[in-house]
Amino acid sequence: MRTLQKFCELFEGSYAAQTIAQVEEVYADLQKGSDAFIEKYSIHCPAGCGTCCEHFLPDITEAEALEVAVYLVFIKKDYELIEKIRNTSSRTQPPCPLYNPDSPYHCTMYQARPLICRLFGACASSDKNGTPVFRKCKYNCTDSMPQSLSITGSRPAEMEDFSVRINSISPNPTVFLPEAVSLAIDKIQFLAGAIGYIGSDDDDTPSPTPIAS
Numbered sequence: 151m152r153t154l155q156k157f158c159e160l161f162e163g164s165y166a167a168q169t170i171a172q173v174e175e176v177y178a179d180l181q182k183g184s185d186a187f188i189e190k191y192s193i194h195c196p197a198g199c200g201t202c203c204e205h206f207l208p209d210i211t212e213a214e215a216l217e218v219a220v221y222l223v224f225i226k227k228d229y230e231l232i233e234k235i236r237n238t239s240s241r242t243q244p245p246c247p248l249y250n251p252d253s254p255y256h257c258t259m260y261q262a263r264p265l266i267c268r269l270f271g272a273c274a275s276s277d278k279n280g281t282p283v284f285r286k287c288k289y290n291c292t293d294s295m296p297q298s299l300s301i302t303g304s305r306p307a308e309m310e311d312f313s314v315r316i317n318s319i320s321p322n323p324t325v326f327l328p329e330a331v332s333l334a335i336d337k338i339q340f341l342a343g344a345i346g347y348i349g350s351d352d353d354d355t356p357s358p359t360p361i362a363s
């Protein structure tokens with residue numbers, strides 16, 4: 151994301167900038183791995199589906215939350231949504247405050263959505279024997295896709311690898327998204343206030359895919 155790169159340049163050397171640069175690297179690798187996997191096995195969600203978000207509230211790392219906060223404060227600049235997140239900061243049950251069924255993305259922070267939301271329905275995982283497997287999401291009614299796949303050839307990108315990488319960026323345990331993002335917004339606003347940075351209009355959100363969107 152260009153604006154995140156700009157943020158990282160402006161705040162070079164800060165914990166937030168270093169953290170976001172690492173998160174972006176994990177997300178870029180995931181996108182590459184997931185794209186290749188999806189293409190190889192023709193995996194796709196039904197158009198417009200976002201059912202996974204209706205029943206889910208992710209718990210996320212501080213690093214993931216910082217990425218959401220920068221996107222929210224500097225790119226989206228949605229003060230109503232910031233308020234909503236603050237008002238739901240003690241929430242531990244669905245719905246996710248970023249979910250909006252009327253949005254074409256379903257996720258109002260699609261570009262900055264956390265790792266689990268990127269992985270779900272789009273990535274292989276290891277079974278108890280360490281064999282890569284993929285099971286179709288229970289809400290996926292796409293007839294052309296089997297319920298599960300036999301994965302052949304080279305190992306695809308797997309959930310566990312990305313989870314380990316994202317968890318290693320920030321040391322604190324994960325917490326539910328509303329609390330994590332509220333805290334991160336405070337940190338980002340404090341940092342930005344120190345140099346009077348107000349962000350950019352450069353929202354380069356890509357077209358949504360229905361996966362976990």
Ligand code: SF4
Nearest residue numbers: 203246248249257267
């Ligand atoms: S994709 Fe967005 S709306 Fe859905 S659970 Fe994740 S953060 Fe929440």
Ligand code: SF4
Nearest residue numbers: 195199202271287289
């Ligand atoms: S993973 Fe895909 S099919 Fe499953 S609920 Fe999410 S968008 Fe729908």
